[in-house]
Amino acid sequence: MLNQSTPLDRAFQALADPSRRAIVERLTRGPASVSELAKPLAMTFPAVMQHLAVLEGAALVASQKIGRVRICRLEASTLDRAEAWLNARRAEWERRFDRLGRYLEELQKEGGDDEARN
Amino acid sequence: MKPAIDAAAVRGAFTVERTFKATPAQAFKAFTDPDAKSRWFSGGDDQTIVERSMDVRLGGREVAVGKWKSGVTTRFDAVYFDVVPDRRLVYAYEMHIDALKISVSLACVEIEPHPIGVRLKVSEQAVFLDGYDDAGSREHGTNYLMDKLVASLTD
Numbered sequence: 260m261l262n263q264s265t266p267l268d269r270a271f272q273a274l275a276d277p278s279r280r281a282i283v284e285r286l287t288r289g290p291a292s293v294s295e296l297a298k299p300l301a302m303t304f305p306a307v308m309q310h311l312a313v314l315e316g317a318a319l320v321a322s323q324k325i326g327r328v329r330i331c332r333l334e335a336s337t338l339d340r341a342e343a344w345l346n347a348r349r350a351e352w353e354r355r356f357d358r359l360g361r362y363l364e365e366l367q368k369e370g371g372d373d374e375a376r377n
Numbered sequence: 378m379k380p381a382i383d384a385a386a387v388r389g390a391f392t393v394e395r396t397f398k399a400t401p402a403q404a405f406k407a408f409t410d411p412d413a414k415s416r417w418f419s420g421g422d423d424q425t426i427v428e429r430s431m432d433v434r435l436g437g438r439e440v441a442v443g444k445w446k447s448g449v450t451t452r453f454d455a456v457y458f459d460v461v462p463d464r465r466l467v468y469a470y471e472m473h474i475d476a477l478k479i480s481v482s483l484a485c486v487e488i489e490p491h492p493i494g495v496r497l498k499v500s501e502q503a504v505f506l507d508g509y510d511d512a513g514s515r516e517h518g519t520n521y522l523m524d525k526l527v528a529s530l531t532d
Contacts, residue, residue, distance in 0.1 A: 280484040345503060348482075352393040352499050358417035359407055359497075363399040 271350050273317035278302065279310045283319060283333065290332040293322075392500040396491050401463040404495045408448050408466060409433040419443065428452075434460055439468070450475055455484075464488055498517045 274280055282296055297307040311331060314320035322331040397404065407413045411431050419426065419441065427450065429441035439455040452473040459467035466486040472479050482503040489496040 342418055345391065345505065348501060348503065349391040349393060352391075352501075354420060354499070355417055356393065356395045358420060360395070362407065362413070362416045363397050363403060366403055369396055 267315040270319055270344065273319055273351075276310070276313075278306075279314055282307070282310055282314060282331075286320060286331060286333045290330050292328045292330055296331065332346050388502070388504050390500065390502045392498060394496065394498045396493055396496050398494040401488050401490060401495050404497060405463045408486055409460075433457055433466070439470075477505055 274283065278300060281300055285291060285296055285299070293304060293307055293311065295309075297304055300307070302310075311320060311322060316323060318334050320331055321334045322329050324330075391440045399407075407417065409431075411429075414431065423446045424443040424460075427444050428440055431437075431439040433439070435457060437451070437460075439457070441453040442450065444450045450473075453470055454473075455468045455470035457466065457468045459465060462495070465488065467484070469481070469483050471481045480503050482501050484499065484501045487498040487500075489498070
């Protein structure tokens with residue numbers, strides 16, 4: 260069980276970052292070189308390499324050096340369709356709870372037991 | 378165990394729990410009042426809301442249709458089966474991605490008093506409908522889901 264959850268936890272940690280999500284999103288359209296990834300993200304080459312290292316560590320992305328160019332692609336097996344879907348649902352709730360927490364905090368600050376319930 | 382992707386359907390379940398500083402009434406309202414729920418349920422600018430309605434009562438429906446930057450449209454259709462004020466909600470929903478029905482789920486929201494406020498527990502049991510195989514190759518299906526995953530992860 261532990262062995263199973265760890266890679267998924269890493270995957271979700273990796274995908275918590277908007278830049279890394281953008282990279283993954285770009286790679287859903289097909290393999291790309293590091294500079295192709297860097298361009299639309301307005302990131303430096305080393306910054307992209309750092310993000311790629313995290314994504315590769317989470318087994319979400321694989322890369323291969325072809326000549327002088329490093330080509331990146333999605334590691335499809337990690338994101339098995341059903342697994343990915345179920346875990347996306349779970350991750351979605353975690354993020355909803357983040358937002359709900361902020362919302363409820365604001366309610367507390369407004370100092371009201373705003374009890375308008377119909 | 379990995380889900381059996383060759384099966385016609387895959388079942389799965391998860392529970393997410395968290396403690397909030399709020400009263401049970403505030404937490405319940407956050408789930409049942411359209412204005413309150415709009416403050417947290419859907420996230421971010423990457424989604425344009427195409428359709429939204431909710432009517433939380435026994436037999437009431439909730440619909441949320443969003444178009445994502447990635448181009449996919451997701452549709453959430455729910456029916457409420459149990460509504461206990463300040464305590465519990467049970468609803469079933471189906472999800473569509475574009476024209477494909479992707480899943481049917483049963484969800485339960487539990488609100489429990491807690492020393493610092495409330496403990497919220499959301500649990501879902503889902504049947505993932507493996508409809509992708511008709512849509513093309515495994516690679517296509519994976520990319521398709523990735524697209525969807527990215528969409529749902531993008532706040």
